[in-house]
Amino acid sequence: MTAGMTAGMTVRVVVADDQELVRAGFGMILDAQPDIEVVAEAGDGAQAVAAVRAHRPxxxxxxxxxxxxxxxxxxxxxxxxxxxxxxxLTTFDLDDYVFDALRAGASGFLLKDVRRDDLVHAVRVVAAGESLLAPSVTTRLIARFAASAPVAPPAERLAMLTPRERETLRMVARGLSNAEIARAMVVSEHTVKTHVSNVLAKLGLRDRVQAVIAAYETGLTVPGDPR
Structure with a gap:
């Protein structure tokens, strides 16, 4: 959960889109969920920032x-x-914007034609402190982002990680889920979650998206690495 959230608490959401029908549609879908409350809507970026400051979603x-x-x-x-x-929210033709948004600290991306259930799931996942990238966005966009990313000497940023934690970070960067990493490493999902948490804490990262960026920036993972 996000800071201060516990199981059973309502996820507070601000919906920001300049198209009123899109904004209202997403708002209605989310507000219909028993554990989600849309606390405000915004029609531009400045309104979105103001809404976050006012409502603390x-x-x-x-x-x-x-x-x-x-x-x-x-x-x-x-x-x-x-x-x-x-x-x-993004579309296929906005790759460069997605790179910038990753650097800005975004925790997830959805395509604007997202299905209702996937939208709800995404909000819950992100609220719980995880990150989310639509599968069609992940590999292609992260690889392009990484191709131009400055590479820091791995020893400087990764020396504090154990070999298992480095391998976990490498797999996270390749887009594997905790379950897939657990199968690959022949460990439990709980162990993988511990490794991921340790990686984030040791490297001072906000979430898995930033972990992906760090893996590419340090050269731990390079574009074209096989899944």
């Missing part, structure tokens, strides 16, 4: 393309100034 559902203040800048402000998790 757990999740901001934010369109990348927004007027007044674009979604990337809004995400940067929100992630730097609060514990709110940012779940961004």
């Amino acid at each position: 757990d999740v901001l559902l934010l369109d990348i393309r927004m007027p007044v203040m674009d979604g990337i800048e809004a995400a940067r402000v929100v992630c730097a100034g609060s514990d709110c998790r940012v779940l961004m």
